[in-house]
Amino acid sequence: MSVDITDLSAWQQPETIMAALQHPQIAVVGMSSNELRASNFVGYYMHRNGYQVTPVNPREDEIYGLKSFAALQDVPTPIDVVDVFRDSSAVPEIAEAAVEIGAKYLWLQFGVISAEGIAIAEAGGVQCIVDKCIKIEHARYQGRMHWLGFNTERISAQRRKD
Amino acid sequence: MTVPPRFTGFHTRAVHAGASPDPQTGSRAMPIHQTTSYVFEDAESAAAYFNLQEYGNTYSRIMNPTVAAFEERVANLEGGVGAVAFASGLAAQNAALFTLLEPGDHVLASAALYGGSVTQFKHVLRKMSVELEFVDPDDHNAWRDGIKSNTKLCFAETIGNPSGCIFDIESVAEIAHAADIPLMIDNTFATPYLCQPLKYGADIVVHSATKFMGGHGTSIGGVVVESGEFDWSNGRFPVIAEPSPAYHGLKFHETFGTFGYLMKLRSETLRDLGACMSPFNAFMLAQGIETLPLRMRQHVSNALTIARHLQGCEAVTAVHYAGLEDSRYADLVAKYLPEGPGAVFCFDLAGGRQAGIRFIENLSLFSHLANVGDAKSLVIHPATTTHRQLNDTELAASGIGPGTIRVSIGIEDAQDLIADIDYALTQLTQSTS
Numbered sequence: 001m002s003v004d005i006t007d008l009s010a011w012q013q014p015e016t017i018m019a020a021l022q023h024p025q026i027a028v029v030g031m032s033s034n035e036l037r038a039s040n041f042v043g044y045y046m047h048r049n050g051y052q053v054t055p056v057n058p059r060e061d062e063i064y065g066l067k068s069f070a071a072l073q074d075v076p077t078p079i080d081v082v083d084v085f086r087d088s089s090a091v092p093e094i095a096e097a098a099v100e101i102g103a104k105y106l107w108l109q110f111g112v113i114s115a116e117g118i119a120i121a122e123a124g125g126v127q128c129i130v131d132k133c134i135k136i137e138h139a140r141y142q143g144r145m146h147w148l149g150f151n152t153e154r155i156s157a158q159r160r161k162d
Numbered sequence: 163m164t165v166p167p168r169f170t171g172f173h174t175r176a177v178h179a180g181a182s183p184d185p186q187t188g189s190r191a192m193p194i195h196q197t198t199s200y201v202f203e204d205a206e207s208a209a210a211y212f213n214l215q216e217y218g219n220t221y222s223r224i225m226n227p228t229v230a231a232f233e234e235r236v237a238n239l240e241g242g243v244g245a246v247a248f249a250s251g252l253a254a255q256n257a258a259l260f261t262l263l264e265p266g267d268h269v270l271a272s273a274a275l276y277g278g279s280v281t282q283f284k285h286v287l288r289k290m291s292v293e294l295e296f297v298d299p300d301d302h303n304a305w306r307d308g309i310k311s312n313t314k315l316c317f318a319e320t321i322g323n324p325s326g327c328i329f330d331i332e333s334v335a336e337i338a339h340a341a342d343i344p345l346m347i348d349n350t351f352a353t354p355y356l357c358q359p360l361k362y363g364a365d366i367v368v369h370s371a372t373k374f375m376g377g378h379g380t381s382i383g384g385v386v387v388e389s390g391e392f393d394w395s396n397g398r399f400p401v402i403a404e405p406s407p408a409y410h411g412l413k414f415h416e417t418f419g420t421f422g423y424l425m426k427l428r429s430e431t432l433r434d435l436g437a438c439m440s441p442f443n444a445f446m447l448a449q450g451i452e453t454l455p456l457r458m459r460q461h462v463s464n465a466l467t468i469a470r471h472l473q474g475c476e477a478v479t480a481v482h483y484a485g486l487e488d489s490r491y492a493d494l495v496a497k498y499l500p501e502g503p504g505a506v507f508c509f510d511l512a513g514g515r516q517a518g519i520r521f522i523e524n525l526s527l528f529s530h531l532a533n534v535g536d537a538k539s540l541v542i543h544p545a546t547t548t549h550r551q552l553n554d555t556e557l558a559a560s561g562i563g564p565g566t567i568r569v570s571i572g573i574e575d576a577q578d579l580i581a582d583i584d585y586a587l588t589q590l591t592q593s594t595s
């Protein structure tokens with residue numbers, strides 16, 4: 001069971017990304033308590049921006065007051081988005097767990113790419129976003145990315161809330 | 163279910179990118195945020211902004227909402243992931259280099275650069291203990307052979323100032339990438355309307371926004387755009403990939419991925435070198451960009467008309483415009499600059515130094531000054547101004563003759579520009595005969 005990952009654009013569609021960001025419950029798999037790790041930056045950012053963030057990492061007890069769980073299956077609350085900061089080789093197992101807990105999206109961060117993991121998730125009805133950063137995409141579509149001169153690709157004459 | 167349309171046209175983006183209506187007030191025009199600093203919501207937000215855990219405004223040397231609107235507009239038009247603006251084109255170039263170079267590194271640059279860039283590279287890089295080598299931009303082998311184990315960058319201009327040579331971006335990008343190093347392009351003379359170097363594999367684009375981007379000749383400014391495609395973690399750029407001593411050990415590439423270089427450029431280099439763009443200049447330059455495509459079409463159309471006209475003038479011995487059919491760069495123009503190779507070019511007068519001076523004195527529509535890329539037509543005689551210190555042999559070595567005239571063709575009516583040129587040429591033949 002596999003998919004062709006030479007072109008990732010099918011898993012980077014703005015519509016899918018925007019829809020995923022509408023969901024409040026995020027598990028950050030591989031989140032670290034080390035403030036210099038990208039997973040820490042991202043988890044903290046999403047938490048500060050009102051998402052219910054659940055760290056999943058057997059080596060952590062608690063990060064920013066958020067209880068960490070050893071595995072996705074141990075999380076007692078529902079999870080919408082499974083955000084992955086692990087080696088690509090760990091993705092198939094995480095994808096199986098994402099299907100098992102009824103997650104809606106499997107979000108693979110920069111450099112986390114697994115054809116097998118994508119295939120497992122999609123076969124189980126979980127939509128995938130691949131090689132994208134959830135923090136950057138949030139900042140692009142809902143946040144303040146435009147404040148730092150980044151290209152949000154947003155072209156609109158509508159007045160928005162922020 | 164139908165999805166809402168995505169607006170992708172260049173003209174649309176030139177007018178809208180980076181500037182949605184102000185969320186607080188509804189102002190339709192881009193507000194000028196003329197402020198040095200920003201009140202924090204609370205202590206935790208302040209800490210998160212300084213730690214770069216969240217995007218937030220702190221101090222206008224590092225970021226400003228009006229400058230950000232200009233930056234996003236340029237990033238969008240160039241097809242990059244983002245941009246950082248600077249006080250001038252040379253400040254932008256300096257910061258772009260400073261961010262990725264360390265003492266002992268080596269830079270390979272085109273020999274046909276703007277004179278101010280040549281001077282900047284020579285002096286600044288020497289003071290940074292960075293080696294510099296100039297190569298013939300047209301010679302692919304020279305680029306390939308010039309790359310050494312400590313080379314960190316290849317640099318060239320899309321359209322060389324003032325020689326008008328056209329750079330083969332895609333071929334040299336391939337050569338640079340085969341050696342794991344980025345290609346940086348000064349796209350000032352082309353603007354993103356005529357050419358988008360990132361599409362052809364360039365990794366970083368720099369601009370003097372002072373020129374065609376603004377178009378009005380009112381504001382000095384510069385900007386750096388990055389593609390986000392270059393792998394700064396390839397082992398050759400520990401300065402970007404490894405923990406940064408200037409930001410409490412942050413690993414920029416790992417933490418910010420495709421935005422790593424730009425985050426470092428802003429939060430370290432701009433912070434430390436301090437050459438920020440003013441909000442007012444950002445407003446002026448962003449206004450200018452709204453009409454960039456319209457102006458560039460008129461610029462290149464006028465340039466071609468005038469170059470062709472000059473070819474038929476007796477007092478003119480050569481016209482160096484790559485848009486002419488017999489140009490040695492015709493193939494490269496067709497590939498990279500199909501709408502035309504800009505509006506700045508040189509031509510040679512038969513009468514040498516004296517003819518150059520007389521020609522300029524008799525023009526009354528062209529402005530005699532040291533700039534290019536204004537909506538108004540501009541002219542200069544390099545031998546008696548920008549290249550005054552050189553004798554005729556040295557001039558020849560830099561591709562400039564004693565009778566060479568450089569023009570930057572504006573957006574006036576071509577027939578008026580031709581009338582001005584013809585009159586000045588008549589005065590020339592009358593004096594020499």
Ligand SMILES: Cc1ncc(COP(=O)(O)O)c(C=O)c1O
Nearest residue numbers: 250251252276323350370372383
């Ligand atoms: C091709 C080119 N690059 C860079 C610059 C420097 O720009 P600035 O004057 O905005 O520093 C110039 C200025 O003439 C230029 O022509």
